[in-house]
Amino acid sequence: MNLTPLVQSFVLHFGEMGNHWGINRTVGQMYALLYVSEKPLNADEMAEALGFSRSNVSMGLKELTSWRLVKLQHLPGDRREYYSTPEDVWAIFQTLAEERKKREVDPTLTMLRGALLETPSNPADEHAQARMAEMHDLIDLTTSWFTDMQRLDVDTLKTLMKLGSQVQKFLEFKQKLPTFMGGSEITKE
Amino acid sequence: MNLTPLVQSFVLHFGEMGNHWGINRTVGQMYALLYVSEKPLNADEMAEALGFSRSNVSMGLKELTSWRLVKLQHLPGDRREYYSTPEDVWAIFQTLAEERKKREVDPTLTMLRGALLETPSNPADEHAQARMAEMHDLIDLTTSWFTDMQRLDVDTLKTLMKLGSQVQKFLEFKQKLPTFMGGSEITKE
DNA sequence: ATCAAATTTCACAAATTACTGAAAATTCAA
DNA sequence: TTGAATTTTCAGTAATTTGTGAAATTTGAT
Numbered sequence: 422m423n424l425t426p427l428v429q430s431f432v433l434h435f436g437e438m439g440n441h442w443g444i445n446r447t448v449g450q451m452y453a454l455l456y457v458s459e460k461p462l463n464a465d466e467m468a469e470a471l472g473f474s475r476s477n478v479s480m481g482l483k484e485l486t487s488w489r490l491v492k493l494q495h496l497p498g499d500r501r502e503y504y505s506t507p508e509d510v511w512a513i514f515q516t517l518a519e520e521r522k523k524r525e526v527d528p529t530l531t532m533l534r535g536a537l538l539e540t541p542s543n544p545a546d547e548h549a550q551a552r553m554a555e556m557h558d559l560i561d562l563t564t565s566w567f568t569d570m571q572r573l574d575v576d577t578l579k580t581l582m583k584l585g586s587q588v589q590k591f592l593e594f595k596q597k598l599p600t601f602m603g604g605s606e607i608t609k610e
Numbered sequence: 611m612n613l614t615p616l617v618q619s620f621v622l623h624f625g626e627m628g629n630h631w632g633i634n635r636t637v638g639q640m641y642a643l644l645y646v647s648e649k650p651l652n653a654d655e656m657a658e659a660l661g662f663s664r665s666n667v668s669m670g671l672k673e674l675t676s677w678r679l680v681k682l683q684h685l686p687g688d689r690r691e692y693y694s695t696p697e698d699v700w701a702i703f704q705t706l707a708e709e710r711k712k713r714e715v716d717p718t719l720t721m722l723r724g725a726l727l728e729t730p731s732n733p734a735d736e737h738a739q740a741r742m743a744e745m746h747d748l749i750d751l752t753t754s755w756f757t758d759m760q761r762l763d764v765d766t767l768k769t770l771m772k773l774g775s776q777v778q779k780f781l782e783f784k785q786k787l788p789t790f791m792g793g794s795e796i797t798k799e
Numbered sequence: 800a801t802c803a804a805a806t807t808t809c810a811c812a813a814a815t816t817a818c819t820g821a822a823a824a825t826t827c828a829a
Numbered sequence: 830t831t832g833a834a835t836t837t838t839c840a841g842t843a844a845t846t847t848g849t850g851a852a853a854t855t856t857g858a859t
Binding site: 823 | 845848850851852853856
């Protein structure tokens with residue numbers, strides 16, 4: 422790996438993190454390399470920089486592409502394919518979240534809904550269903566909320582996050598003026 | 611696995627999900643089994659129900675304990691250790707998030723901060739640092755926000771999530787009355 | 800159309816991770 | 830204490846995942 426120590430530590434750390442998140446270590450490293458790179462890189466450059474085989478890089482890029490985490494482009498007068506990551510970290514984060522939702526959360530909700538449609542044949546199943554319902558509702562509420570929040574622009578989102586738990590005051594205030602601002606009335610449970 | 615089809619499908623799905631989330635498949639299944647179980651289970655019961663070796667269950671419980679995801683208790687007149695999951699799904703979710711933050715996010719922030727303290731020796735490092743700074747700020751803001759939101763009780767949280775992107779209106783309103791309600795003045799950027 | 804450059808595929812080897820059974824350690828009732 | 834019940838550890842094997850090189854395919858300039 423002929424990278425500066427700075428980039429190297431980032432790349433290695435990212436590889437480890439990928440591991441914890443169910444992503445192949447080398448794929449994590451490839452992503453990290455692209456993320457900090459000044460300019461788009463082709464597969465040979467990546468293989469060279471990271472010390473991987475060319476075929477491994479090809480597989481990794483395929484994987485990253487399926488996650489919509491890399492952009493493919495061509496440089497004038499060069500036949501090779503160059504890869505880069507989107508510039509906006511918030512957009513990256515959003516893509517990642519969308520993709521994980523699609524691949525992991527949605528199938529889980531589907532499974533839970535299926536299970537909840539069954540007629541429980543004994544007390545154990547009845548209890549299991551009740552537990553599954555609790556889990557379903559939590560996941561459903563969380564992901565719906567997440568989807569909804571994606572409508573906001575990044576600056577609004579940042580402001581809201583900085584506000585943090587202080588938004589609570591909005592609820593207290595709103596409860597006193599329920600029809601204020603024309604929204605539908607929302608109360609606790 | 612001598613479980614009802616309902617529980618079995620839940621357990622198997624959870625095992626697969628665990629896999630995607632960097633958790634051993636069998637550990638995921640153990641957790642799922644405890645989660646839907648009516649009463650606490652001992653290790654032998656779990657080994658029997660899931661068809662794992664006793665030692666594998668022991669390892670899995672150790673892992674789940676380190677994540678603070680299972681509770682240990684003793685039944686009167688029985689020497690064996692019985693395990694269960696907390697009843698409140700929101701508390702479970704919170705524990706999981708806290709633990710992941712501690713294990714994965716915090717070390718990443720530490721690494722990024724370290725990298726940002728270095729003096730870049732070339733343009734490539736300079737660019738890499740800028741990118742790392744962007745990532746740092748996003749992670750930092752997100753986790754600080756998350757920590758802050760944990761102060762709220764579950765009902766408030768649910769209400770807020772149901773409100774979703776409508777909280778935006780709070781910002782618009784607040785901007786017109788900056789010193790309203792005694793909070794420090796918060797504006798975009 | 801041809802062919803060299805570039806990329807992908809895939810069977811296999813290497814490396815890692817998961818699981819087991821046996822043995823060791825711990826616990827606790829008598 | 831003792832020893833049976835219970836839990837944990839761990840070395841070895843099984844299973845899975847990862848990474849490679851060679852071959853096949855695709856691409857696009859001529």
